[in-house]
Amino acid sequence: MPDIKIPGRESLLKIYEQMLRIRLFEQKATELFTQGLVTGSMHLYIGEEAIAATAGVLLRKTDTITSTHRGHGHCIAKGGKTDRMMAELLGRKAGYCGGKGGSMHMADFTEGNLGANGMVGGGLAISVGAGITNAIMKKNDSVTICFFGEGATNEGIFHESLNLAAIWKLPVIFLCENNLYQVFTSVKESLPVKNVSVRAASYGIPGIICDGNDVFELYDVLSSAIEIARKGGGPSLIEAKTYRWEGHYTGDGYAKGGYRSIEEVEAWKAKDPIARLGAYIIKNMIAERGLLEKIQKDLKSEMEKAALFAQESPWPDDGDLCKDVFFERQV
Amino acid sequence: MPVIRYSQAIRDAIAEEMRRDKDIFVMGEDVETMGGVFGCTKGILEEFGHDRIRNTPISEAVIIGAGVGGALTGTRMLVEMQYVDFILHAMDQTINQAAKVRYMTGGKAILPLVIRAQQGSGRGNGAQHSQNLEAIFCHMPGLKVVMPSNPYDAKGLLKTAVRDNNPIMFFEHKVLYNTTGEVPDGEYTVPFGKADIKRVGKDVTIVATSWMVLKAMEAAGILEAEGIDAEIIDPRTLVPLDKDTIISSVKKTGRAVIVHESHGVCGIGAEIAFVINELAFDWLDAPVKRITSAQAPIPYSRKLEQLTIPSTEKIVSGVKEVLNRS
Numbered sequence A: 001m002p003d004i005k006i007p008g009r010e011s012l013l014k015i016y017e018q019m020l021r022i023r024l025f026e027q028k029a030t031e032l033f034t035q036g037l038v039t040g041s042m043h044l045y046i047g048e049e050a051i052a053a054t055a056g057v058l059l060r061k062t063d064t065i066t067s068t069h070r071g072h073g074h075c076i077a078k079g080g081k082t083d084r085m086m087a088e089l090l091g092r093k094a095g096y097c098g099g100k101g102g103s104m105h106m107a108d109f110t111e112g113n114l115g116a117n118g119m120v121g122g123g124l125a126i127s128v129g130a131g132i133t134n135a136i137m138k139k140n141d142s143v144t145i146c147f148f149g150e151g152a153t154n155e156g157i158f159h160e161s162l163n164l165a166a167i168w169k170l171p172v173i174f175l176c177e178n179n180l181y182q183v184f185t186s187v188k189e190s191l192p193v194k195n196v197s198v199r200a201a202s203y204g205i206p207g208i209i210c211d212g213n214d215v216f217e218l219y220d221v222l223s224s225a226i227e228i229a230r231k232g233g234g235p236s237l238i239e240a241k242t243y244r245w246e247g248h249y250t251g252d253g254y255a256k257g258g259y260r261s262i263e264e265v266e267a268w269k270a271k272d273p274i275a276r277l278g279a280y281i282i283k284n285m286i287a288e289r290g291l292l293e294k295i296q297k298d299l300k301s302e303m304e305k306a307a308l309f310a311q312e313s314p315w316p317d318d319g320d321l322c323k324d325v326f327f328e329r330q331v
Numbered sequence B: 001m002p003v004i005r006y007s008q009a010i011r012d013a014i015a016e017e018m019r020r021d022k023d024i025f026v027m028g029e030d031v032e033t034m035g036g037v038f039g040c041t042k043g044i045l046e047e048f049g050h051d052r053i054r055n056t057p058i059s060e061a062v063i064i065g066a067g068v069g070g071a072l073t074g075t076r077m078l079v080e081m082q083y084v085d086f087i088l089h090a091m092d093q094t095i096n097q098a099a100k101v102r103y104m105t106g107g108k109a110i111l112p113l114v115i116r117a118q119q120g121s122g123r124g125n126g127a128q129h130s131q132n133l134e135a136i137f138c139h140m141p142g143l144k145v146v147m148p149s150n151p152y153d154a155k156g157l158l159k160t161a162v163r164d165n166n167p168i169m170f171f172e173h174k175v176l177y178n179t180t181g182e183v184p185d186g187e188y189t190v191p192f193g194k195a196d197i198k199r200v201g202k203d204v205t206i207v208a209t210s211w212m213v214l215k216a217m218e219a220a221g222i223l224e225a226e227g228i229d230a231e232i233i234d235p236r237t238l239v240p241l242d243k244d245t246i247i248s249s250v251k252k253t254g255r256a257v258i259v260h261e262s263h264g265v266c267g268i269g270a271e272i273a274f275v276i277n278e279l280a281f282d283w284l285d286a287p288v289k290r291i292t293s294a295q296a297p298i299p300y301s302r303k304l305e306q307l308t309i310p311s312t313e314k315i316v317s318g319v320k321e322v323l324n325r326s
């Protein structure tokens, strides 16, 4: 039996904190959205936090990720600062993209986040390119985690990306967050197979399913895939089964009792990854309740500050509109 | 006359055409469930059943490509792009296949394919969900390009589109879905290639498309108060383009301002300006002016987005500029 990788105390607490940071960030962002301060729409990650948070503790700063339209969690997990993220959501100059990107284009290259993406499947090929840089050009042992939803596996680019990554043995972990829906459409009508992971067979790479709400399973599966990739063993396809609690986008009034039943939503809420890990930590005396409460309290004040920072940040200048279209030499 | 929303006008056109013609098949992302993201296919599943309308996976290339194949084999295909931005996944199917198949086969192919696509800025959706891509499709021979600005035209033009035997790009604007307008109960269609003179005037011709028609109308109100009488033309279809209506208006006013939301460079405004140059040069009293979004992707930040979208004020000042008044 292969040895199972188990997160230590420090990792567990970090994962716990990051999951909670993601959730509280999005709750705060929703408040601001409701006040009309955020435009467009946000795709909330609430319920799926375990996946990004666990991946985050396993990656080095020099590793990269590609993210999705549901990208707040990925950004935070890869070291994103909540104040600059909040400023981006409000379209302010201090935001990660100077206000030009918004929720769907949050990127922080210094932390290795190559960006959220408005296009479903948009990150798949980009992660392959990052793999070329690392494995072929720089010959280092950095890896890339490519996040995407199960819906993205029905885009042609999914096939092209996994095929190329496989034949060139690129260090990419294709991490599918299968939350069972694509907007209003269920996997039952869009996927002819029950598990996305079986699609790995077409590329001769490992295809592994795990419980996306279980930090321990995620930690084990991701550690192995990352290790294989670092050692030149090529890509893996990992399918994390999970669920989004909220609508596809903020304001999706049908999220409860439209295209999916209230019972289904409630059943998944009972599998809350944060509550689950919190209970484990206390039961196994990894930390006391007081510490978890302190983490929560600190994070709440972090979000208050982030919201304030964002609201007080200046708007972009008029002159910014046509800047950044091309690279221009700094004078 | 009943007043309905633009989105309902689309839905009514689809339902009426599907009742009339049992060969119409609708497909697209989320179209079946609860009427789709913008409610344009509400009730279609209930009335016509799963063999006339289907949700697809997120697979734009096959949505358009199957549209071509279905149309070639006798089905009238009515396919949807939830946002026009996603059609960039399917450019081969649209431009190499749909646009060319009739020509390449020496006129043998008949392609009753309508691609409905929602587009436009104004909602803070960022650079990949706010584009206006009509110019790309106008550029390519073989595609008709339709851009309704109001519920009446939306319904009448969509009915015409569905009955046409050519591939049609039908662009709906996200900001317009909730706008309302009068639509008669009875059957009617709006022909392609026939511009609508939205306002008769004598001092300047404003040619505007889609959402910009509404802004131009607002601008005309402001200009009127200052004694400037603008004529507003909504081409309604860009391919075919009703040159006659534009040219006779410019010959009357001697001045033209073109307003569109997509970027200026190589946009439809450049084409219309050329047409004016070619056919009405001697009647011009001032250079033709165009008002468009800046030559930059649509920014997310509400402040910058508002700055780039052609505003009523910009139209007013553009008109004054061609009239040499400020």
Ligand SMILES: Cc1ncc(C[n+]2csc(CCOP(=O)(O)OP(=O)(O)O)c2C)c(N)n1
Pocket: A043, A069, A070, A118, A119, A120, A121, A148, A149, A150, A151, A152, A153, A177, A179, A180, A181, A182, A183, A248, B029, B058, B060, B082, B086, B089
């Ligand atoms: C190329 C493309 N097609 C369609 C969309 C519209 N859209 C945005 S998110 C989404 C569903 C994505 O489903 P999935 O990949 O499972 O991710 P999830 O939203 O469930 O996290 C769709 C259809 C898009 N943004 N890009």
Ligand SMILES: [Mg+2]
Pocket: A149, A150, A151, A177, A178, A179, A180, A181, A182, A183
């Ligand atoms: Mg999904």
